[in-house]
Amino acid sequence: MGDASRSMLARARSEIREWRPLEAEQQIAQDGELVVVDVREQHEWNDGHLPAALHVPRGFLELQIEEKVPDKTAPVLLYCAGGVRSLLAGQTLQQMGYRNVISMAGGYGAWTAAGLPTETPLRLSDAQRRRYSRHLLVPEVGEAGQAKLLQARVLLIGAGGLGSPAAYYLAAAGVGTLGLIDADVVDETNLQRQILHNTSRIGKPKVASAKETLSALNPDITVNAIEDRLTKANVLDLISQYDVILDGTDNFPTRYLLNDASIIANKPVVHGSVFRFEGQVTVFKPFEGPCYRCLFPAPPPPELAPNCAEAGVLGVLPGTVGLLQATEVIKLLLGIGEPLVGRLLMYDALAEEFNELRLFRRPDCPACGEHAHPEDLPTYEDVCAV
Amino acid sequence: MATLRIPPVLRPSVGGAKSVTAQGTTLGAALDDFFRRYSAVREQIIAADGSISNFVNVFVDDQDVRYLQGLATPLAPDATITLLPAMAGGES
Numbered sequence: 001m002g003d004a005s006r007s008m009l010a011r012a013r014s015e016i017r018e019w020r021p022l023e024a025e026q027q028i029a030q031d032g033e034l035v036v037v038d039v040r041e042q043h044e045w046n047d048g049h050l051p052a053a054l055h056v057p058r059g060f061l062e063l064q065i066e067e068k069v070p071d072k073t074a075p076v077l078l079y080c081a082g083g084v085r086s087l088l089a090g091q092t093l094q095q096m097g098y099r100n101v102i103s104m105a106g107g108y109g110a111w112t113a114a115g116l117p118t119e120t121p122l123r124l125s126d127a128q129r130r131r132y133s134r135h136l137l138v139p140e141v142g143e144a145g146q147a148k149l150l151q152a153r154v155l156l157i158g159a160g161g162l163g164s165p166a167a168y169y170l171a172a173a174g175v176g177t178l179g180l181i182d183a184d185v186v187d188e189t190n191l192q193r194q195i196l197h198n199t200s201r202i203g204k205p206k207v208a209s210a211k212e213t214l215s216a217l218n219p220d221i222t223v224n225a226i227e228d229r230l231t232k233a234n235v236l237d238l239i240s241q242y243d244v245i246l247d248g249t250d251n252f253p254t255r256y257l258l259n260d261a262s263i264i265a266n267k268p269v270v271h272g273s274v275f276r277f278e279g280q281v282t283v284f285k286p287f288e289g290p291c292y293r294c295l296f297p298a299p300p301p302p303e304l305a306p307n308c309a310e311a312g313v314l315g316v317l318p319g320t321v322g323l324l325q326a327t328e329v330i331k332l333l334l335g336i337g338e339p340l341v342g343r344l345l346m347y348d349a350l351a352e353e354f355n356e357l358r359l360f361r362r363p364d365c366p367a368c369g370e371h372a373h374p375e376d377l378p379t380y381e382d383v384c385a386v
Numbered sequence: 387m388a389t390l391r392i393p394p395v396l397r398p399s400v401g402g403a404k405s406v407t408a409q410g411t412t413l414g415a416a417l418d419d420f421f422r423r424y425s426a427v428r429e430q431i432i433a434a435d436g437s438i439s440n441f442v443n444v445f446v447d448d449q450d451v452r453y454l455q456g457l458a459t460p461l462a463p464d465a466t467i468t469l470l471p472a473m474a475g476g477e478s
């Protein structure tokens with residue numbers, strides 16, 4: 001360090017308050033207003049940083065700080081690796097009008113030496129940066145959003161018409177763990193719409209076929225193939241391992257089983273159904289919007305149940321509906337946009353028309369109402385299975 | 387004249403129509419007009435005690451009539467009534 005640097009530093013020290021790491025940690029715990037800003041370079045940040053710190057590299061300080069810390073009266077704790085750059089950065093902030101600037105003496109080095117907690121951000125590899133580059137360019141996703149997706153876990157009930165397009169795009173998007181539960185094998189009649197499977201896989205378990213397709217598309221993700229039915233015995237254990245559930249089932253017993261368990265486990269369910277040329281999508285988010293039982297407290301008796309015969313479906317329709325579901329999943333995982341909570345979206349492919357109905361929570365809902373006991377609700381036999 | 391949207395599962399009972407029109411200044415009156423022509427649908431919509439069945443949700447425009455005035459909900463001349471029965475119709 002030359003004489004000029006030394007005198008600049010001495011001057012900065014006389015103008016900027018300093019805290020040792022232990023004092024800084026106390027202040028962070030006590031003062032909810034305190035903003036912690038890491039002024040180091042990207043590669044230093046990537047190796048670990050203080051929990052809840054903002055990252056504004058010193059080279060971008062003047063350009064970015066007002067956007068990230070608009071309140072110039074808020075206390076701002078700056079730190080770098082050793083406590084020098086943060087002192088100089090503190091002078092810059094003072095010149096910009098920040099009135100309560102503190103620098104952490106000894107910097108990140110002293111913080112870790114004191115054994116204080118740190119966080120290491122999930123780092124995208126170069127290959128991930130390339131693969132997800134179109135996500136990184138979208139501000140609402142960006143690197144942090146992509147990291148969230150890579151750490152997210154989504155369970156798809158059914159690897160069929162709705163599960164196929166949804167899983168395909170969620171895998172492409174880099175949702176890190178996809179669980180697929182389905183007990184069926186691939187049948188020739190599935191291939192008109194269930195695009196995860198193909199002719200050579202007829203007779204193979206659907207979840208194995210799905211895993212093969214999804215892993216080939218994106219080896220970066222984990223696919224849990226669960227060759228089973230959703231039952232009262234496995235539902236809670238299964239859904240509690242995931243963040244969001246995508247419901248692509250076709251029968252009342254599973255819908256109610258999943259609904260009641262999702263209330264207990266507090267997991268959002270993205271619901272979809274299709275029939276010939278029409279489809280429906282909604283998000284059942286426990287305690288924020290209605291659940292399936294708010295709409296239908298119990299399944300209809302057989303004499304009122306809709307016709308159980310194979311209804312037929314336009315092959316592309318589950319593609320449209322499954323992707324609407326996948327879109328809702330991504331929005332829930334990233335916390336962006338307006339999810340379809342309390343809104344039922346109805347799609348008519350022939351009219352090429354979308355309509356929306358408003359759905360409300362029933363205060364007396366047997367699953368999510370005020371005095372509800374979702375754990376005590378009955379399960380049902382499939383009225384169509386007989 | 388209100389428009390009544392018929393869900394796919396009930397269409398066989400109304401000759402396949404996707405929607406029909408119905409006369410009435412309240413939901414109940416419009417449904418009665420509808421049932422006069424298609425009596426087979428009544429038991430799917432109305433419970434034994436005369437109220438709306440628990441197995442179907444009825445909307446006037448985008449609002450659930452359970453949170454309006456039920457069958458007494460007044461209808462604007464261009465109202466749309468939507469019947470939403472429980473539908474297993476998924477896609478395994």
Ligand SMILES: [Zn+2]
Nearest residue numbers: 291294365368
């Ligand atoms: Zn409910």
